Amino acid sequence: MGQIHSVDKLTDNKYVNLYNVKATSVHDTTVSYFVASRAKSVEELKLKTRKNTPDGVIIYSIYGEKRDRVVLVRQYRYTLDDYIYEFPAGLVEPGEDFHQGAVREMYEETGLSLEPLKVAEAYERPYFTTIGMTDESCATVYGYASGVISTQAQEDSEEIEVVLADKEEVRRILREENVAIMCAYMLMHFLEDEEAFSFLER
Numbered sequence: 001m002g003q004i005h006s007v008d009k010l011t012d013n014k015y016v017n018l019y020n021v022k023a024t025s026v027h028d029t030t031v032s033y034f035v036a037s038r039a040k041s042v043e044e045l046k047l048k049t050r051k052n053t054p055d056g057v058i059i060y061s062i063y064g065e066k067r068d069r070v071v072l073v074r075q076y077r078y079t080l081d082d083y084i085y086e087f088p089a090g091l092v093e094p095g096e097d098f099h100q101g102a103v104r105e106m107y108e109e110t111g112l113s114l115e116p117l118k119v120a121e122a123y124e125r126p127y128f129t130t131i132g133m134t135d136e137s138c139a140t141v142y143g144y145a146s147g148v149i150s151t152q153a154q155e156d157s158e159e160i161e162v163v164l165a166d167k168e169e170v171r172r173i174l175r176e177e178n179v180a181i182m183c184a185y186m187l188m189h190f191l192e193d194e195e196a197f198s199f200l201e202r
Helices: 098-110 167-176 181-192
Strands: 003-009 017-024 030-037 056-063 069-077 082-086 089-091 113-116 137-146 160-165
Touching (some): 056 098, 089 098, 098 113, 098 160, 160 167
Parallel strands (some): 056 137
Antiparallel strands (some): 069 082, 069 160
């Protein structure tokens, strides 16, 4: 196992910061590693706290009386200078339960109401997103969405189109569009499962 010697904070931004980890690998090699994190200080990094507290929440929700459409967002991302399909998602606020965060974020991004499902912990506990670059972890909330799409609560910095996709459209999206990997895996479930969320009961 590697050994960390020091961690230095290199930036001071609101939503994400860069940290430099100085370490020695298990092979006795000097390592200088860069970590992007939602943590606001060295002490809050997961390598210090050893706690996997979710930074964000991802919302996999089904819409419609027939429960035959999935709620997606088509969002412009500066990292790509292009649009990408994702699930509605966002950061969990301090002191907020991630289920509450999911309901809030769903409304803010789409204008829709979310009725979360109660699922086994293994399906909703936080998992790490891109561990080679960041210690960020996200929980997943599943549920049924209802209401009328609205962009009124979106932030001015966001460029989000709400998409209610049926299976045919999901197949097209997976073939032709930029898709976030966590979203893509769940969309594969959406295509294969006869009944929405049946995989949660297996």
